[in-house]
Amino acid sequence: MDYKVRDLSLAHEGGLKIEWAERHMPVLMLLRRKYRDEKPFRNLRIGAVLHVTKETAVLIKAFKDAGADEVLLAGSNPLSTQDDVAASLVEYGIRVYAWRGQTPEEYYWCLRKIAESQPDIVLDDGADLHALLHSEYPGLAERIVGGTEETTTGVNRLIAMEKEGVLKYPVVAVNNAYTKHMFDNRYGTGQSTFDGILRATNILVAGKVVVVAGYGWVGKGIALRARGLGARRVIVTEVDPIRALEAVHDGFEVMKMIEAAPIGDVFITATGNKAVIRGEHFQLMKDGALLANAGHFNVEVWIQDLEKLSVRKRLIRSNVEEYELRDGRRIYLLAEGRLVNLAAAEGHPSEVMDMSFANQFIAAKYLVENKHLLKPAVLNPPLEVDKMVARLKLESMGISIDELTPEQEEYLKSWKAGT
Known part of the structure; x- marks a missing residue:
């Protein structure tokens, strides 16, 4: 298997970090268990450019378990890769191209490895992969089912691409999910x-x-x-x-x-x-x-x-x-x-990335299920998905909330009731 990481001997230490993250990401782990049998990503190749952290590893493993034929991962920042996590993912069968301390040339070499694998679904953090596919690999971009984008910066770049009429596939702006930006960003x-x-x-x-x-x-x-x-x-x-x-x-x-x-x-x-x-x-x-x-x-x-x-x-x-x-x-x-x-640290706590990456997983599944219906555009995640992620997170915390009675639902839908 082709890959490039700093040191495979770090894999054991990385595996322990991933295990720690898994214990603190109950929503994503629930999705991972749920779709392990259904295999919604069967016969698909997923290319991701994300910060290579223990939390990202939980997401990448979820795609692998959900049937993806191949999952490739590169780092979305030259200094954010956790080398032990990268090594552990290689042992799990993920093609990883990431190590801490890359030069700009090395960084883009890794991104080109993702692009040249001809992915069906692309996940990005900052839109460098999306931009690279459109500028250097337009033929490949045209056959991509769809993509996701994790950051405000990346969403802004994609909106600019859409306005210019150059965007070649639908992209779900995961950053715009309430359970992402209100918690992850803040x-x-x-x-x-x-x-x-x-x-x-x-x-x-x-x-x-x-x-x-x-x-x-x-x-x-x-x-x-x-x-x-x-x-x-x-x-x-x-x-x-x-x-x-x-x-x-x-x-x-x-x-x-x-x-x-x-x-x-x-x-x-x-x-x-x-x-x-x-x-x-x-x-x-x-x-x-x-x-x-x-x-x-x-x-x-x-x-x-x-x-x-x-x-x-x-x-x-x-x-x-x-x-x-x-x-x-x-x-x-x-x-x-x-x-x-x-x-200089490890990025966001696992508990908050649990919601962000649950949205990533669901967004990718949505793109696959609707690949013949979606046109090239920047799409916001459905509100129902947001609420589902929030509800699952609350349940994992042992918190329950009220539900509307049928009469309350009817009252909110009606325009007739007044003072």
Whole structure:
């Protein structure tokens, strides 16, 4: 079997991590057991570009158990792969092309291995695989049954492709499921971002001034956790007036980045855009400022400007680069500006990825079942699926909720009842 990982001898350790994740992902494990006999993915090849973590492994194994002829996996970030997990998946019969610390050239070599396998279903995190298939393999793209997309950044790219009329297959925007973005993006990223920052630096958050760029679901989660960890001030920067107003009403300070730059101790970007923190901001920052990114690509902290302003840099500890500016101030960049929660830690907790990956599995099954009915477009997951995932999650937590009586259902459907 063709594959490329760092070290197969790590497989045992990776298997233990996967086992731990399986114990904390009851919804996905339920789906895995349910479809082990039905084999809905029989005679299909699945190509995935996802963060190679223990949680992703549970999803990939579910596809294999559900009958997929072949499952291929590449990492969606050069620094997010857990090498022991990758090795364990190879032993399970998965073609893995992923190792931590890839160069950009190696990263795209791995993606091309996925594309050239001619997958029927593609799963992506950031839309690099979707973009590669359309730009370099248009013939292959035309025969693909469909795909899924896990991130806000990736969904935005796919919507742009649809608007330009170049999208060649239907893609379910898994990120748009409520049981994904309201929990994964907010609670998952909120916690795991600080997990990464603390593992890299071991700083005390209490008493610090934390600046959060962006107040989407990810930014909300980060700001919430910063306050919970005792940050003295939590400042939000935004370009959207509605989100800025929401941040104000949630009790956070809101100002421009140029105003926050000389105040902040820790800066965390979560916008999905480029050059959010750039030269004009670096020039105002205090000595010792920390920069971290929680967005998908390493473009939010504009490293080119930081390089130009610096007289020297050095790796002062794992995942912490020190940039010394001309006036002697030092600014610290975490995890090369890449996703700090995955590059410096383990990513989201298994409990929250349970819902996200249950949606991935169900979305792929939906594409297979409706392959002759769906046209190339970006599709939102059905609300019924969202509610099913939420209900299963509640049940796994031992929580039950009320149900509408027939009279209540009828009342909500009727327009006749008044005051």
